[in-house]
Amino acid sequence: MSADRxxxxxxLSDYGLITPIALPIDGRMPDAATGAAxxxxxxxxxxxxxxxxxxxxxxxxxxxxxRQILADLDLTELSAEDRCDILAxxxxxxxxxxxxxxxxxxxxRREVA
Amino acid sequence: MSGxxxxxxxxxxxxxxxxxxxxxxxxVLRWKVGHxxxxxxxxxxxxxxxxxxxALESRRWRELTxxxxxxxxxxxxxxxxxxxxxxxxxxxxETLIRPSMAPPYLSPGFSGVLNLEHEQMLDRFxxxxxxxxxxxxxxxxxxAVGEAxxxxxxxxxxxxxxxxxxxxxxxxxxxSLLKEHFRAQEETADSAQPAARHDPREGEx
Numbered sequence: 001m002s003a004d005r006x007x008x009x010x011x012l013s014d015y016g017l018i019t020p021i022a023l024p025i026d027g028r029m030p031d032a033a034t035g036a037a038x039x040x041x042x043x044x045x046x047x048x049x050x051x052x053x054x055x056x057x058x059x060x061x062x063x064x065x066x067r068q069i070l071a072d073l074d075l076t077e078l079s080a081e082d083r084c085d086i087l088a089x090x091x092x093x094x095x096x097x098x099x100x101x102x103x104x105x106x107x108x109r110r111e112v113a
Numbered sequence: 114m115s116g117x118x119x120x121x122x123x124x125x126x127x128x129x130x131x132x133x134x135x136x137x138x139x140x141v142l143r144w145k146v147g148h149x150x151x152x153x154x155x156x157x158x159x160x161x162x163x164x165x166x167x168a169l170e171s172r173r174w175r176e177l178t179x180x181x182x183x184x185x186x187x188x189x190x191x192x193x194x195x196x197x198x199x200x201x202x203x204x205x206x207e208t209l210i211r212p213s214m215a216p217p218y219l220s221p222g223f224s225g226v227l228n229l230e231h232e233q234m235l236d237r238f239x240x241x242x243x244x245x246x247x248x249x250x251x252x253x254x255x256x257a258v259g260e261a262x263x264x265x266x267x268x269x270x271x272x273x274x275x276x277x278x279x280x281x282x283x284x285x286x287x288x289s290l291l292k293e294h295f296r297a298q299e300e301t302a303d304s305a306q307p308a309a310r311h312d313p314r315e316g317e318x
Contacts, residue, residue, distance in 0.1 A: 045147060046148045068146045090150075
C-alpha cells in the first residue's frame, strides 16, 4: 500500500469530522410518544421479515403458512363457509404465484433460445 | 415470544405464566400464523389493486372485472382468516395473547394500525373506489364491471362487521391496547401540567 494513501481507519472515522446520526428503521419520524410501538415491532411480533422481492422466498412463505393452516383447519370451530373462504383465498394467492412462475419460465426459455 | 429478542428488553417469563390456559400453544399458532396468512392475502390484494387500477385507467373491462372478483375472494378470505386467527377462548386472549402485545414484552400502543400491508391496501382501495365511482357516475362503466365492484364493496362491508365482532368477542368494552396507550398519555400529560419546564436530564431513554 502506498504511504500517502489514506488508511482504512482514517476513511472509516471520516477524520473525526462526521458524527453519526440516528434514523428510524422504518424510514419515518418516530411517534410523538417516545417509545411507542412501531411497524418494526409489529413485524417482529408476528415474525415478518422484510427483504428484497424474491419469488422463491415468497412461494416458500406461502407453502409454509398454508401448510400449517391446512393442518389445523379441521380442528377449528370455523363454519364450512369460513373454511371455504380461506381455501379460496389460498387458491387465488397460489394461482397468482404460479402465473408469475410461468411468466418467469417463459422469459428464461426465450433467453436460452 | 419475540419480546425476548428485542434489544434492551428484559427476558421475562411467558405472559400469564403459572396460569396459562389449556390449548395455549394452539392459540398462539392460530393468532400468529393466522396473521401471517392475513399478510399474504394483503400482499396479493395490493398487487391486484395495482392491476385493477391500471385496467380501469386503460378501460380494459374484462381484466378489471377479473381483478375485482379475485379481490372479492381475497377480502372474504381475509375476513375468515381473522376468524381463524381468533379461534380460541376470550380467557386465552385475556391471559395469554393480549399481555404478549403489551409492556413489558412490547412497547405501549401496539396495535393493528402498525400493519404495513393493511395500511397500503386501504390507501389503494380508496384510490380505486374513488376512480371507479367517478366513472360509474359518468355512465362509463359496463354493467358487469359495476356488479363486480358492488360484490367487492359488499365483501369489504362484511370484513368491517366481522372485525367489530372479533373485537367484541375479546374486548367487549372496546379497550384496545392503542386506546389504553393514548388514554395513559393524556393522563400523564394532565398530571404533568404544573411542571411546565422540561429538564433534559430527566426521562432520557
